[in-house]
Amino acid sequence: MKNLLWFLFGIAGGFVLAHLMDKDPRGHEILADVDARITEFTDRMGDAYREQEARFAGLVDDVRDAAADAVGSARAVASDVVEKVADAADDAADKLTD
Template sequence: MKNVLWFLFGIAGGFVVAHLMNKDPRGHEILAEVDARISEFTDRIGDAYREQEALISGLVDDVKDAAAGAADAARSAASDAVDTAADAAKKLTD
């Protein structure tokens, strides 16, 4: 509980210091620069995330297409096997 209190005290202190810095023109510039750097960082992370998402989406689509092709090939092979077995059975009964 003591650690939570210190954590909350630190957050409140940070807000107070940031508010006081923002009132001073030099502090305002510093906070604006920090904000710009954070925005640049989050934009880069967002771009990288979207790039990876597109890459993974493309891979998933490729795997789905391959699985559909394999399923079609298996279905065709099974159908051919059934037809061959039916022909063989018919020849045995004739």
């Protein structure tokens, strides 16, 4: 609990110090520079995130297409096998009835 109190005291002190610095023209300039750097950093991080998200979306789409193709091929092979087995069964039945 004591650590939490010191933490909150530090945050409040930081806000008071920033407010006092903002009143001074030099301090205002420093805070504006810090704000510009933070904004630039967050913009770069956001751009990088969106770029990675687009790359992953493309990979997911490629995997989805490959899986759909594999399922389609497996379905076609299974259909051919079933057809050949049915033909073989019909031929065997015809030989037995002859």
